[in-house]
Amino acid sequence: DAKTTQPTSMDCAEGRAANLPCNHSTISGNEYVYWYRQIHSQGPQYIIHGLKNNETNEMASLIITEDRKSSTLILPHATLRDTAVYYCIVRANRDDKIIFGKGTRLHILP
């Protein structure tokens, strides 16, 4: 079973920051938080991951709360091409299989 809880869907206006929440209240100390997204008719695509510090890359930022029980993925300037299902995943070991939950369907509105 997925160890994360995400809203089923969200809307965001184009050009605005999209903030996608994820709850992972049972996360263990050695588990990382990963985010993937899946654009329609494509395979999932890695976005970002982190352990306890906030992370940023060219695609997004990841904010993890101090108690690590929740996190937020931030797409700073959402575009129509960011419309996708976003998956939040906790994963103990880089070699572990990935268990995908149902994700959040993000709609970017023009």
Place this chain on the structure above:
Amino acid sequence: DVKVTQSSRYLVKRTGEKVFLECVQDMDHENMFWYRQDPGLGLRLIYFSYDVKMKEKGDIPEGYSVSREKKERFSLILESASTNQTSMYLCASCTPWADTQYFGPGTRLTVL
């Protein structure tokens, strides 16, 4: 760029047929995975492999088998296709200890 390719984007088969889904990756990855994706259920792991000739069951292996004869190729086999195996099938690969898996475009299989 990492490339994971799958033999077909769309496939239609009849109940009882033997079905082969092929996945090839060109980045010399040791680890390869097969998932299926269904509405409301997300991605579920069928089988995975950490090395040539090695395989391990995922969460839903029933009705499937796999073959890994070469490092770059991981095949998913439906010995006798059934209608409840109609789904989107996704292949992925990565190196050991990798931060990310790379996914193929998927094969949408319909079993009539």
